[in-house]
Amino acid sequence: MLLLAAPARADEPSEVLEAHGCLACHTTDGTAGPGPTFAGLFERRDAEYVARSIREPGADVVEGYAPMPDLHVAEADVDALVEALRTLPAEEPPFESIVPLAVGTLGFLFMHLFLSFHPVRSRLVDKLGAGPFQGVYSLGVGLPFAAIFVGWMYRPYVPLWDLGAWARWVPLVGMPIAFYFLIAGYTTKNPATAGQQKHLGAGPVGVTTITRHPALWGFALWGLCHLPPNGDLASLLLFGSITALALLGMAHIDRRRARQLGEPWEAFVKQTSIVPFAAILGGRAKLDVTGQAWRLLAAGLAYGAMLGLHEWELGVSPFPY
Ligand code: HEC
Numbered sequence: 001m002l003l004l005a006a007p008a009r010a011d012e013p014s015e016v017l018e019a020h021g022c023l024a025c026h027t028t029d030g031t032a033g034p035g036p037t038f039a040g041l042f043e044r045r046d047a048e049y050v051a052r053s054i055r056e057p058g059a060d061v062v063e064g065y066a067p068m069p070d071l072h073v074a075e076a077d078v079d080a081l082v083e084a085l086r087t088l089p090a091e092e093p094p095f096e097s098i099v100p101l102a103v104g105t106l107g108f109l110f111m112h113l114f115l116s117f118h119p120v121r122s123r124l125v126d127k128l129g130a131g132p133f134q135g136v137y138s139l140g141v142g143l144p145f146a147a148i149f150v151g152w153m154y155r156p157y158v159p160l161w162d163l164g165a166w167a168r169w170v171p172l173v174g175m176p177i178a179f180y181f182l183i184a185g186y187t188t189k190n191p192a193t194a195g196q197q198k199h200l201g202a203g204p205v206g207v208t209t210i211t212r213h214p215a216l217w218g219f220a221l222w223g224l225c226h227l228p229p230n231g232d233l234a235s236l237l238l239f240g241s242i243t244a245l246a247l248l249g250m251a252h253i254d255r256r257r258a259r260q261l262g263e264p265w266e267a268f269v270k271q272t273s274i275v276p277f278a279a280i281l282g283g284r285a286k287l288d289v290t291g292q293a294w295r296l297l298a299a300g301l302a303y304g305a306m307l308g309l310h311e312w313e314l315g316v317s318p319f320p321y
Contacts, residue, residue: 013084020073020081024316029091032157036062039093042086051082066162098158101151101234105241107144112245115140116252118259152234161231168318174225175306178218180299181207185215187295191261191268192253200264204272207295209280209288212272213250220246250274 017023017038025035041050052059055078057068073081114120115137125133184207185193191200192212207214223243230239254274257265273279280287310318 011084013088016080016084017088020077021071021311021317022081024311025068027157028088030093031096032159034157034159034162035065035068038085038088039091041088047082047086050085051078054078054081066164069165095154096156097154098156098233098237099151100147101155101237104144104147104149104151105237108141108148109241109245111140111144113248113252116256118256148238152238155234158233159231160233160236163228163231165229167229170228171225172318174221176299176303178221178225179302179306180218180296181211181214181221182218183298183302184292184295185213185218188214190214191265192257197257197261200261200268204268204285205288206291208272209285211274211276211278212268213253213274216246216249216253217276219243 011019014023014028017026017028022038025033027033027037028039030037030039045053049060053068054071054073055075057070061067115124121133124136128136188206188208189196189199189202190204190208190212191197192208193215204212211217220243223239223241223246226239227236227243230236251274254269258269271279271285273282273285279285307318310316
């Protein structure tokens, strides 16, 4: 037993704070966040104030911030948290810039639209050939996509709006629908999907009777419902560009298919809609529920897994307090 006993070691201050979820809103390196930074806290405040901030978050509200939500910290943990904040080591503020994220998100959006734009695309395909054009396309959207990941690491926190914790209900309710559209979209034969033009004669089936662009609606809903609870510039760039690309993609695919496929596509358009349920409500389509049970189940499972992973992976709790 003695051999197995780990050497006694006090928890690192940042680990204590992390374990209580404080670092979702507070930074320890002087940079901005939804809450004021913990760097230099004890130069501004004393232990009594800090303890009160944790016990009764509404008692003192720092100017310029929304009130901290009550996290119901157990009385037994308050002293450990105050001690962790007092002994927090000083850190160098890291490099921060919105530029790589802006270049990545806006570049990703722009390159998609530019390289898919008919006059540009047809000219490039003529000049380069279909294969090399695919290479140019992949590189053109791939480089900004990579910049998004780099940009996210170096993003500054620039607050734009704060709707409070209730706004987390929007993705909590919207994301199961987004998961359903994504899963059903990628598992249903649909002439609007890339490479599936051959299914045009069969008429709409499954989720396509709800909308002819289910997978793009999945992306659009994902972006849209993450905007209300994430009111900062970096989130606006990320979720806004996903939403814009998905919505513009629907219009773009419709135009391209109409050009390529002509009359049979127009017939398919008449039986379907972009806006979910519009064709059904307009009496132009009949809801087809065959095969939807397992897709709904899969969407539920994916949603449950994401709820579990969200805080662990992204450091942000998906739940309103
Ligand atoms: C959901 C976001 C959020 C979480 C999570 C959070 N806080 Fe806060 N905190 C805030 C905001 C916003 C303020 C500023 C407004 C206020 O004083 O109520 C604040 C203020 C504070 C202050 C006063 C800071 C100052 O400069 O005067 C302390 C201390 C504090 N929080 C400690 C904690 C601790 C400890 C935890 C973890 C148990 C925690 N906070 C978790 C949002 C949060």
